[in-house]
Amino acid sequence: MNTEVLIVGAGPTGMTLANELQLAGVPAVVVDKLPKRSELSKAGGVQSRTLEALDQRGLLEPLLATGDYPISAGHFAGIPLSLEHARHRLPWRSVPQVAMERFLEQHLAAHGVHVRRGLDLTGLSQDDDGVTATFADGTVLRSRYLVAADGGHSTVRTLLGAAFPGRAGTVTMVAADVRLRGADAPVMHTSSKDGHWAQIFLLGTDPEGRPLRRLVLGGPGSLPRDVPVTEDEIRDGLRAVFGTRLELLELRYARRITNAARQAAQYRHGRVFLAGDAAHVHLPLGAQGMNTGMQDAINLGWKLAAVVRGQTPESLLDSYHAERHPVGEIVLRNVQAQSLLLDREGTRDPDVLATRELFTALLQQQDVQRYVGDLLSGMAVRYPIPGAGTHPLIGLPAPDPKLGSTRLHELLRSARGVLLDPAGEFGELAERWSDRVDRIGQCPGTEPMLVRPDGYVCWAGEPADLAAALRRWFGEPH
Template sequence: MTETDVIVVGAGPTGLTTAAELTLAGVRTLVLDALPERNPLSRAAVIHSRTAELFDQRGWLDSLLAPGDFPSTRIGHFAGLPIDYLAWPTRHPAYNVPQGRIEEFLEARLTGSGTPVLRGHRVVELADDNGAISVTSTGPDGHVRHRARYLVAADGGHSTIRTLLNLDFPGRPGTSTAVTAEAILTGPASTRQGTDYGPGGHWVIQFPLEDRVRRVVTGGPGPARSRDDAVTADELRTTLRAVYGDAIETVEIRRAARIDDAARQITGYRAGSVFFAGDAAHIHPPLGGQGMNTGIGDAVNLGWKLSAAVHGWAPDTLLDTYHTERHPVGARVLANTRAQALLMDWAGTGHADLPAVRDLLTDLLAVPEAMRWMAGMTTGLDIRYDIPCAASDHLTGSRMPDLDLIVADRPRRAYSLLHAGRAILLDFTPDGRFLPAARPWSDRVDAIPVVPQTISIPPAILVRPDGYVCWTGDPATSDTALRQWFGAPRMRWCAAR
């Protein structure tokens, strides 16, 4: 039997990011995955701007992008209509990075830090073991029992953990299927980016991955197919020819799989000591590249809260905020992807009125504020959590902007101050008047005197480890905010006061 603090089931981007956050915080973590090796098909392939910011906050982004030529783009799509990601203020566009590269990068960080990632270990039993979680996995060493305080289920849309707990996954099943592939293409239309339509309801989305490889997603009329049915080269060529004619040719298909338009979301992201993240919590039509990015957002929101609970300073309600904050985010992704599936005619109905609706939406997106709203929603840059008992201002509950700052007479970006995965209190006052208030929490909050390089900044900002602002400078409420998010202060500081 093995003992640890947190078991993460699932070694996809969501599970590995959760484990990386926990490991950074000094939490003993074990990752179990049923597959003997990484899935060679990079089902997801886009890091949206907010996910890039999250990786930048940890100092991971440059290393992630370093080994390959991963194209960046400021143009995405909503139901095939162009979306300018940089309509929302951020330092980062989107990056076309295959899921396999993200998993390889995160797994290397974990194993380099001593956190085991056990592949080929399928969970077959789960039980409450005197207030702890006990799971049994079967793998190369036979049956092994693992025990931990908490478990994170990041094991996909067909979650074994969800099944073992007999939890419902309400929503709608897939009614039509599409094909996603990694392919090398030639011809004048082989460098297209975005969505193209052909007669009879056929459609194709394509964008570059790395080297000469392109991601191609195709759909059209016809009955739903089983996701287990093999995708043939002739099938893919037929759809490409229906849309592009002779303007494109398939040279090589590296990998291909079927996807469907199922949309489901678990009712509660927490079940006692078990937490659900990524596809184990929500599945939806894979449009706009939001699935993996939403799962990584789940992981970063959950990781620091579980770490606080393991280290003993989490306020009583902290773990419950994972559900209250992330369930609405997942619900919104389900809603907008279902709308996209309808607008882009995923099922290939060829409805005569759809072009008129798309033309209307195209005109609407020509309005800058409408484009900004759409970019914020599809990238997650506009996520704003409800922060109880906080003052109402434009920052509280929103992501911390990556401000240019002067810290200890050196230029720094705000995100560089979050590399350690700890909360930060930024004091912008000349006399550092807010710094003493944070000293009793110095084991979990870094209080930093800074000089802003921009105007209209509150006198102080308290930022959670996930990069979201939870308080701005009202001296009368700083103690309340610190207790609300970071628990009781250390006893020796209480005594000193």
């Protein structure tokens, strides 16, 4: 073996996975076909759950220290979503994907993990012991497991022949990072009477401190995806929607996006796993693609590490598909609903306009705001935890109680499990798993719970079920 895990693709998903494995001391190699890191920001925001995960790994403060990343305003299909009623510890941040990738790559390099670039995958095979990957330049790498994080046009997925059902794109839109004169609100969605529309979101600031925004233009007469986007097209699109109210000052980059919606039928293919856009693609809305991919990586990373280190049986890896495939389905469904409400083709269909008007009114209701906010922020995810009982915390992200001089999220920075034992009744049992689970006793005011390395509660409530939960998620005791 050249390495334990080969990660194909050095975007946010691949590098998040590499960090999870590095924390666990599992050797991994990250390869990418691009000769250098892309400067294109396909996503512009980081959701609450992803921010919590970064905080649980000690990465959030260093990330925020690298730039000015304001709290972004939420939206659903361009309809503003108030953050006033946010109930989560960490509200969304406007972090462009290019900044996230730069930070993650530099962090990995500081820990001795360097992306190997310019390696274009051409062949893939697997056997009972591992996976063999062949590249265009003749390089051959052998690993125990391989993870495809190589995007929506995944070469790994193609070589596997993996089913990728769904809908092909039927229309294109323009997405661009721009500086504008006249844009004042953090979120703007405006349409014209002839069906042209524009969305504008604040991304942050450029190195000179000037506001940088994401602009999406759509409407009648979309062009093929491979037609280059020009400055004149951007100016004409702004003029069609805003007249002379807005002026393009600088175009950083632009590309055409589609409303394609597909999801891999299986996320696991023997020793090969699909993650991020390799597993699911959809219209980019709310940075859900980047965030869902990073969460895929966090879910898979600790499980791969546990299996590689011989702590748990390989069957634990099946829970990756069982837990993350339903999450991908939910994301695709809400994006499809947003795509409809956007009237992306500029039809001005009265039924669509009436539905959008009704949904706009509904989003003024606090309960609806909370429901949609949880859906988009990743905080509504609840994993199925077989045999764990019905305690309301099971399957959800763990709360963050204060435990003496520290907090729970700080204890997860070692990527180990955590058992909260407020009454001190599980010491003898927990000692048998002490090489992979940290027990915190004498923490009054907290509920007894077992938290996985990814921050999700896998046991709470019935003491009799704790040993079974420890075995299921952390393997046989030492």
